[in-house]
Amino acid sequence: MLAPAMDLLNDLFRSPPWEAVRLGLHLAFGLALLFWLWQAFQLRHAVPLRHLAKPRAWLLPAIVLISLALTAILAYQATWQLGGTARPQFIAFMQSHDRRQFNPAHWIQRGRILDQRGRVLAETRNRDGAAERIYPYGLIFAHTVGYADARFGLNGVEAMANRALNGSTLDSLDDWSELGRQVLTQSKRPRGQDLVTTLDAELQQFAVEQIAAAKPVGRGAVVMLRPADGAVLVMASVPGFDPNQLQPTLFSGGDPTTPLLNRATQGQYPPGSTFKVILAAQALENGFRGRLDCPADGYTTSSRYRPIRDHEYYEARRAGRSWAGLGVLDLPTALAKSSNVFFAQLGVLGGHAALAKTGERLRFNQAIEFVGGPSGTLHLQSAQLRPIPESDRYGLAQASIGQGRVTATPAYMAMVAAAIANEGVAMRPRLLRDTQPETLARFMSADTARRLQAMLRRAVTAGTGKGIETAGLEIAGKTGTAENPQGASHSWFIGFAPASAPRLAFAVLVEHGGYGSTVAAPIARDLLLKAAEQGLL
Secondary structure, three states: OHHHHHHHHHHHHHOOOHHHHHHHHHHHHHHHHHHHHHHHHHHHHHOOOOOOOOOOOOHHHHHHHHHHHHHHHHHHHHHHHHHHHHOHHHHHHHHHHOOOOOOHHHHOEOOOEEOOOOOEEEEEEEEOOEEEEEOOOHHHHOOOOOEEEOOOEEEOHHHHOHHHHOOOOOOOHHHHHHHHHHHHHOOOOOEOOOEEEOOOHHHHHHHHHHHHHOOOOOOEEEEEEOOOOOEEEEEEEEOOOOHHHOOHHHHOOOOOOOOOOOOOOOOOEOOHHHHHHHHHHHHHHOOOOOEEEEEOOOEOOOOOOOOEOOHHHHHHHHHOOOOOEEEEEEHHHHHHHOOHHHHHHHHHHHOHHHHHHHHHHOOOOOEEEOEOOOOOOOEEEOOEEOOOOOOOHHHHHHHHOOOOOEEEOHHHHHHHHHHHHOOOEEEOOEOEOOOOOOEEEEOOOHHHHHHHHHHHHHHHHOOOOHHHOOOOOOOEEEEEEEEEOOEEEEEEEEEEEOOOOOOEEEEEEEOOOOOOOOOHHHHHHHHHHHHHHOOOO
């Protein structure tokens, strides 16, 4: 009921007669005020007041204070008309909470948002006297760039860098000169600053197209960033929505595909075998150098629970043949072969306390903020690990292979891969080119990171990822096939390239895609080929 009323009100404020109506209302208010003052003056002469007692001593100061307070309020309101862009908090409040389109806060010529090569991702154009925000790439950047809408508010980079885009930061002499022009001319079209992001429009569009074409449902996410400084080149979430055509139905929550959900930063999925990278880091940090037997009949902590088995067991059973198991494995071989039996045992050997300590070091169960603009509102969810009772050893075994009580976002798993590539240091992700790189945390020692770099390279050359081995790319990575109670398994691939001198790290997730080696991994390879064409590798 409220939405149609607001639409009707905004239509009225945009109609040609409104200026005349507004002027008439102001004139009527002024005349009413003059009439009231005249009546008060006449009353003063018509009624003899000499017989009344003299006013109390405190009354006159009180009237003066009230008058000063009213004057201060009027002066504060006047500053909006003269120099409102110098009050970013006020502008942000007006944009977020006053959705009427005649609100001057929505008339600001917001700065453009550009990709790292200068391609326009968002800009403001004038149409019929109104400032309209345009998104040339439509749904491609909907979750990352976001939207700035008089009715639906701010989201994404539009929210994170709102002050700069509104021209409210006043960092340079040119900024102050622009403000002075607005004060002198009382301009109602103040201009904001252009912002260059770290994003790459060509790579982002390619990633979105690849996920949308993936069978069977065409949903998922891709994140690609530079390990050395945290710059995000791709943050794609599919399905998306068109920020040029926002409608109330989009926000009603009726769409089962949840197009508003940023799957890259907020979508929690079982990470499957990609989580084994974290278990391998934990084992190396705790000095594990042993070997574990991985029999065909699997591993369980109790006869009450179904054995955890390797995927080769199920392939052999479907083919009607027997399988002898993987035998005794060391850590590098187990990671390359992605042995569930090995890592389930490894997690139980480490114990609950070790996994909890690893989670604390790797920032589990946290919202990680982006480096960004003055508003700083963007964040990503890390891995989520629900408490596992000390008595639940099977729950610990399940978590150790990325199932059960553990979930993760694609953006976080990309950060884990980037930390391995960056000698164990995780950089805080950033989306604006001119922001300074910032260290988030040391996820693991440099020695552990270097050992994992070699293991992940081996996983591509001789392990589950060997199908994407490509000359010139030198990919290091880990596949993942995550069981999902809502349907077919999710397909994962995380990693970095080139392995000898990493420049890009990534995570690819395809919902219900099946094996990571056959769906997510080829998408990652093709995206790296695209990046290589642009000289990014």
